[in-house]
Amino acid sequence: MNFPEETDYIDIHTHGAESVPGLFSIDTLMAHEERLPSNIKGVAYTFGIHPWYLDEENQDELTECVRREAGNENVAAIGEAGFDKLKGPPLDLQRKIFEEQVYIAEDHLKPVVIHCVRAWDELLMAQKKIRPKTPWLVHGFRGNKELANQLILKGMYISFWFDFVLRPESSELIKSLPPERFFLETDGAEADIRNIYNKVSHDLGMSVDELKSRIRSNFHQFFLMTDSQPRT
Numbered sequence: 001m002n003f004p005e006e007t008d009y010i011d012i013h014t015h016g017a018e019s020v021p022g023l024f025s026i027d028t029l030m031a032h033e034e035r036l037p038s039n040i041k042g043v044a045y046t047f048g049i050h051p052w053y054l055d056e057e058n059q060d061e062l063t064e065c066v067r068r069e070a071g072n073e074n075v076a077a078i079g080e081a082g083f084d085k086l087k088g089p090p091l092d093l094q095r096k097i098f099e100e101q102v103y104i105a106e107d108h109l110k111p112v113v114i115h116c117v118r119a120w121d122e123l124l125m126a127q128k129k130i131r132p133k134t135p136w137l138v139h140g141f142r143g144n145k146e147l148a149n150q151l152i153l154k155g156m157y158i159s160f161w162f163d164f165v166l167r168p169e170s171s172e173l174i175k176s177l178p179p180e181r182f183f184l185e186t187d188g189a190e191a192d193i194r195n196i197y198n199k200v201s202h203d204l205g206m207s208v209d210e211l212k213s214r215i216r217s218n219f220h221q222f223f224l225m226t227d228s229q230p231r232t
Contacts, residue, residue, distance in 0.1 A: 001076045001223065002043050009197060010215050012159050013080070013113065013139040015188030019043065023193065028080060028113070031062040037072040046113045047072075048079040048101050051088035059093065063100050070108045076223055078105035079113030080139060083122045091122060102130055111135045111222055114156075120147060127154055135222055140187060145176050152181045157222055159183040160200075162191045171203045179204065179214050180221070 004010050004024035011017070017025035019042075029035050029045050032053040037045050047069050049062045070078060081101040083094050105112045111134045116123050120143075127136070137157040141148065142164035151158060158177070162185060164170055174182075184196050194208075201211040 001074060003223075004216055004219060006216070007209075007212065008216070009193050009212065010183070010219055011186050011193045012137070012183035012219075013046070013185035013187055017042070017188075026076060028188070030080075031065040031069075032058065036065075037069050037075050042074065044076045045072075045074055046077040046079045047075045048081040048113070049097055050080055050115060051082060051084045051094045051097075054093065054097055055089050056093065059097055063097060066101060067104055070104050070110065075108075075110065077111045077113050077137070078102070078108075079137075080115040081112060082115040083117070083119035084115065085118040087117075091119070094119075095122060095126065098126060099130065102126070102132060105134055106132065109134060111137060114138045115140070124150075124154065127156075137183065137222065139185060145173050148173060148177055152178065157181050157183060157218070159185045162186050162189055162196060165196055166191075166199050174200055174203045180218055183215060183218060183222075 008024040011025040142161040
């Protein structure tokens with residue numbers, strides 16, 4: 001897979017990313033779409049089945065699509081996969097397909113990017129059952145300090161929801177977390193990742209270049225840490 005340059009801003013989760021000098025974006029592709037890793041050119045992708053677009057009729061087709069595309073060298077991770085209690089099929093189906101995607105990721109020694117809405121118990125139960133050997137990243141996080149630390153203690157990484165992280169009230173959460181466990185993202189919104197880096201670097205009392213270096217180190221750890229012991 002491709003890796004960011006030393007001075008790049010890293011946008012860990014976006015949709016329809018365009019190549020921009022100085023910015024390394026992980027483009028999120030989904031199995032129900034026509035854009036597949038095998039038929040488009042780009043820098044790096046995640047690829048998986050989003051729970052919003054899953055149903056009883058397409059589950060086998062989408063799962064086979066993920067299995068077929070997972071070995072692509074530019075697929076950096078599987079996902080976004082996960083759980084959503086507000087939108088999507090019954091949780092039993094979400095759980096089944098999430099687990100299948102995790103096992104595909106493990107077969108290819110790739111991490112998993114997670115979508116989770118009001119289903120933290122389900123996510124933690126799945127993590128306890130599977131005991132994954134490759135790391136998980138919860139994208140779009142906008143929860144509280146206690147939840148964030150619970151996820152991190154289970155070995156997960158966090159990427160903050162772009163709108164939430166720019167609010168003043170996010171500062172205390174950001175300062176409370178180990179900086180080696182988080183990423184920043186735009187999620188395909190009309191947000192400037194540089195503004196997000198500026199805000200977070202100010203919260204942490206470090207320069208933007210120092211924050212870039214920290215997140216670049218996190219990037220290498222997340223995408224190369226595939227021989228770690230199972231999480232407890």
